[in-house]
Amino acid sequence: MKVTVHIERRPVIADPEGATIARSLADLGYDDVSTVRTGRTFHLEVVGDDPEHIRKRVTEMCETLLANPVIEDYEVAVEP
Amino acid sequence: MSGIGVVVFPGSNCEHDMVWALEALGAETHLVWHRDTDLSGLDGVVLPGGFAHGDYLRTGAIARFSPVMAPVAEMAESGKPVVGICNGFQILCEAQILAGALIANRDLRFICRPVEIEVVDTDTVLTSAAEPGAVLTIPLNSYEGQHCDPDGTARVVARYVEDVNGSQNLAAAVANARGNVVGIMPHPERASEEILGSADGRILLESLVASSVGSRT
Numbered sequence: 001m002k003v004t005v006h007i008e009r010r011p012v013i014a015d016p017e018g019a020t021i022a023r024s025l026a027d028l029g030y031d032d033v034s035t036v037r038t039g040r041t042f043h044l045e046v047v048g049d050d051p052e053h054i055r056k057r058v059t060e061m062c063e064t065l066l067a068n069p070v071i072e073d074y075e076v077a078v079e080p
Numbered sequence: 081m082s083g084i085g086v087v088v089f090p091g092s093n094c095e096h097d098m099v100w101a102l103e104a105l106g107a108e109t110h111l112v113w114h115r116d117t118d119l120s121g122l123d124g125v126v127l128p129g130g131f132a133h134g135d136y137l138r139t140g141a142i143a144r145f146s147p148v149m150a151p152v153a154e155m156a157e158s159g160k161p162v163v164g165i166c167n168g169f170q171i172l173c174e175a176q177i178l179a180g181a182l183i184a185n186r187d188l189r190f191i192c193r194p195v196e197i198e199v200v201d202t203d204t205v206l207t208s209a210a211e212p213g214a215v216l217t218i219p220l221n222s223y224e225g226q227h228c229d230p231d232g233t234a235r236v237v238a239r240y241v242e243d244v245n246g247s248q249n250l251a252a253a254v255a256n257a258r259g260n261v262v263g264i265m266p267h268p269e270r271a272s273e274e275i276l277g278s279a280d281g282r283i284l285l286e287s288l289v290a291s292s293v294g295s296r297t
Contacts, residue, residue, distance in 0.1 A: 009183075012230050014246065016188050065145070068138055068174060071181045071228060 002079040003046050003058050005066055008039035013071045042066060051078045081121040083108030084161075084292050087152070087168075089132035089143050090114065094165065094269065098128045101272035105282070107289045114146040124161035124205070124292035125152055127168025129221070129267055139167060139182060139224045140174035149175060161205035161291045162261045166222055169253075169263030173227075178254055178263045180229035182222075186246025190223045194278060195266060196241035197252040204237050204259035205291035206268075206284050215241060216280035218266035225265045227251045237262055260291075 009015050015037050022036040046054050058076045067074040084102055086095050088111050095111060102109045112119065114132075119125060132143035143149070149171075156162045156177050164172040172178040185191055194217050199210045210216075216238075227234070227247040235257065239250040245265075253264035268281025 010230060013183065013228055014186065014226070016184055016186055016226075016246075020188060065137070065141065068141065068181055070173075070176070071183065071230065 001046055001048065001051065001054055003044040003054060004077045004079070005042040005044065005058060005062060006039055006075045006077075007042070007062075007067045007072050008037055008074075010071055010073050051080070054078050081110060082123060082296075083110055084289070085110050085112040085119055085122045085125040087112050087114060087125060087127050087148055089130065089146060091132045091134055092128050092130035092167070094129035094267065097267075097269045098126055098165070101269040101281070101285055102126075102289065104272065105285055105289050107292070112148060114143070114148045117147050117151055119148070119151040119155060122155070122160070123295050124163070124288060125155055126288075127152070127162075127164040127171050129166035129168060132167055132171060135167070135224075138174065140171035143167075143171045144175040153177060156256070156261045159258060159260050160295050161288055163206055163288055164263040165267055165269070166225075166265055169265055170224060172261065172263045177261055178256060179231065179234040180227050180248070180251075180254065182224045182265070183226050183228055184224055185222070185226050191225060191245060192219070192221045194218065194271070195220045195244050195252075197238040197266060198241055199238050201235065201237045201255065201259075204255045204262050204287075206253065206255075206262040206264065206287050207237055208291055209287040210283045214283070216271070216283070217278045218268055218271045218281050219278075220244065220266045221270075222265055227254065227265070229254075235259075238264065260295075
């Protein structure tokens with residue numbers, strides 16, 4: 001099954017890259033953008049057909065390796 | 081095997097400098113491959129600077145699962161000196177042996193220059209020989225050098241005199257509660273002889289050598 005994992009810094013953690021992009025957008029005239037937060041997305045193909053089991057496994061992967069829970073939040077989406 | 085182990089991950093690049101600097105202080109030193117799991121007899125261990133496993137995913141994220149990290153964690157637990165420098169500091173944070181995490185510098189620039197740090201805690205294996213309040217000039221060489229500590233639990237051992245990279249509480253070095261595990265972002269081994277421009281890092285390495293000998297049981 002296809003699984004998408006999206007990872008973003010926790011809101012309390014600075015995101016200098018996002019802040020720089022926001023300033024650049026403002027310079028280009030897009031001054032209606034108040035905040036940019038960057039993140040990264042992983043696309044996984046996981047063997048199995050039980051979405052709940054797969055969600056549990058991938059959540060575990062986020063906790064151990066894919067994300068650093070000290071500074072990052074994650075979202076796991078299993079495609080139906 | 082006794083003495084201090086210096087771990088070599090694929091992508092480490094400061095291990096020989098560290099061995100040179102420690103041996104100049106008379107310490108018996110061994111390079112330890114990241115797949116080694118037997119560190120018995122070692123009095124202390126250093127995780128040196130570099131780009132372990134290419135720094136893929138996050139700095140230190142892959143390295144923390146290298147086989148050597150299990151005995152490193154045991155040494156940390158048992159009270160032996162464990163010191164991470166630059167990339168080694170990042171690895172210790174990823175392994176959650178030290179509090180917080182290291183993210184890109186505030187100004188998104190790689191910083192490569194000597195910086196001043198002030199020793200604010202001398203009750204650790206890396207600072208025991210230093211005077212409280214000592215200001216040391218030591219080269220910083222990092223992109224992901226901004227220490228953040230959202231839970232506010234890190235014990236700050238040395239602070240940047242100026243805010244160079246946005247680190248919370250100006251932390252240049254942090255320790256665990258017991259003081260036997262220390263991570264430091266600037267490189268003391270690169271300031272270990274006058275010919276390098278500064279010998280201010282020696283006092284830190286002397287602390288490590290003395291603490292390692294002192295940890296023998």
